[in-house]
Amino acid sequence: xxxxxxxxxxxxxxxxxxxxxxxxxxxxxxxxxxxxGRAAFLSAQETLNDHDLGLFAIGADAPGPQPGQVGLYHxxxxxxxxxxxxxxxxxxxxxxxxVGATDHHVSKSFYAxxxxxxxxxxxxxxxxxxxxxPDAQPGMRRLDLAAAIARWGTDLATGAAAGSxx
Numbered sequence: 001x002x003x004x005x006x007x008x009x010x011x012x013x014x015x016x017x018x019x020x021x022x023x024x025x026x027x028x029x030x031x032x033x034x035x036x037g038r039a040a041f042l043s044a045q046e047t048l049n050d051h052d053l054g055l056f057a058i059g060a061d062a063p064g065p066q067p068g069q070v071g072l073y074h075x076x077x078x079x080x081x082x083x084x085x086x087x088x089x090x091x092x093x094x095x096x097x098x099v100g101a102t103d104h105h106v107s108k109s110f111y112a113x114x115x116x117x118x119x120x121x122x123x124x125x126x127x128x129x130x131x132x133x134p135d136a137q138p139g140m141r142r143l144d145l146a147a148a149i150a151r152w153g154t155d156l157a158t159g160a161a162a163g164s165x166x
Contacts, residue, residue: 082148101143103148106131
C-alpha cells in the first residue's frame, strides 16, 4: 500500500502565540484549535485535512534546529499561483524570514525560517508540459520571479490548485 501524500506536519516550537501569529500572517493558515501556551493546530485554506500544521511548545529556552545535523531540513508548502508566491515572498522578506529563492526548473521556490529557526519552502509548481525533458541538465538556478510571471502570469493555477494529483 503506497503513501499518497503528506497529510500534516508537526513542529516543536518555543512559544505558541508567536508561531501561530507567524503562520497565520505569512502563510494564511487558520487556527482550528489552540491550547494556549501548549499547542495549536492550523489549516491551510481550502484543505481537506482536519489540520495541516501542528505546533507543540517545548519552552522559551529550548535549543533550536541544528543545521548540518540529523533531522528535518525543511517542509514545502505549495501555492496555486505565481501571484500568491510573490505575495508570500513579499511578506517573508518584510519579516526578515526569507533565506533564499530558487528556480528548480519544475518549481519556483522561496525558502524561509519561522521564528524558531524551522526552515520551510513555499513553492509554485511549473505546468507539467513546461518541465524540462529527460536530456536537460539537472540543477537549480537563482529565482527570477519577474521572468516567471512574464511567462505564466500571476493567475495561472497549477498543481493541487488546478485539481491535479499531488
